[in-house]
Amino acid sequence: MIYTTHIATPLGKMIAGATDAGICLFDFEFRKMMPAIKKRIQSFLQDEFEEGTHAHFDLLKEQVEEYFSGKRQQFDLPLVFSGTAFQQSVWNALKDIPYGSTRTYMQQAKVLGDEKAIRAVARANGENCLAIIIPCHRVVGADGSLTGYAGGLRAKKWLLEHEAKHSGVNYQAEMF
Numbered sequence: 001m002i003y004t005t006h007i008a009t010p011l012g013k014m015i016a017g018a019t020d021a022g023i024c025l026f027d028f029e030f031r032k033m034m035p036a037i038k039k040r041i042q043s044f045l046q047d048e049f050e051e052g053t054h055a056h057f058d059l060l061k062e063q064v065e066e067y068f069s070g071k072r073q074q075f076d077l078p079l080v081f082s083g084t085a086f087q088q089s090v091w092n093a094l095k096d097i098p099y100g101s102t103r104t105y106m107q108q109a110k111v112l113g114d115e116k117a118i119r120a121v122a123r124a125n126g127e128n129c130l131a132i133i134i135p136c137h138r139v140v141g142a143d144g145s146l147t148g149y150a151g152g153l154r155a156k157k158w159l160l161e162h163e164a165k166h167s168g169v170n171y172q173a174e175m176f
Helices: 034-045 055-068 085-094 105-111 115-126 153-167
Strands: 002-009 012-019 022-028 049-051
Touching: 002 022, 002 034, 002 055, 012 034, 012 055, 022 034, 022 055, 034 049, 085 105, 085 115, 105 115
Parallel strands: 002 049
Antiparallel strands: 002 012, 012 022
């Protein structure tokens, strides 16, 4: 079973999903792609969603609260990825972007060894369903502009400014 719950954050309510293996979903509840994301997770995990409780939710809530209070810079949670090998490589590379820093899609493509894969990297980035935990919000356009984010550009700007504030980096996000 894939258990779900909702967690309140400064950016709004988020939906969380967990199995015995770990957290498989943490995303903005209102996200347009949510039905497709849930379908993908169910397909990969060969299981169904059910509202409920799970021990992993306690650790998730604790770490999310620490993140939003500025006390946590990295998450230490058991995670379950529901995606292709390429998507998983993109998501793992996102975890390597330091707190308070940003990278461009081109830089991420180079990290993965194929600078021609910018669009594929951007697409996999957009299919991340472990928002904030897998920090896709740290990827920006080539000119430093904020580009698409499942939670919206205001949320992306808020997250980058929050991290800058707690890491000592001076970050001014530009929204185009």
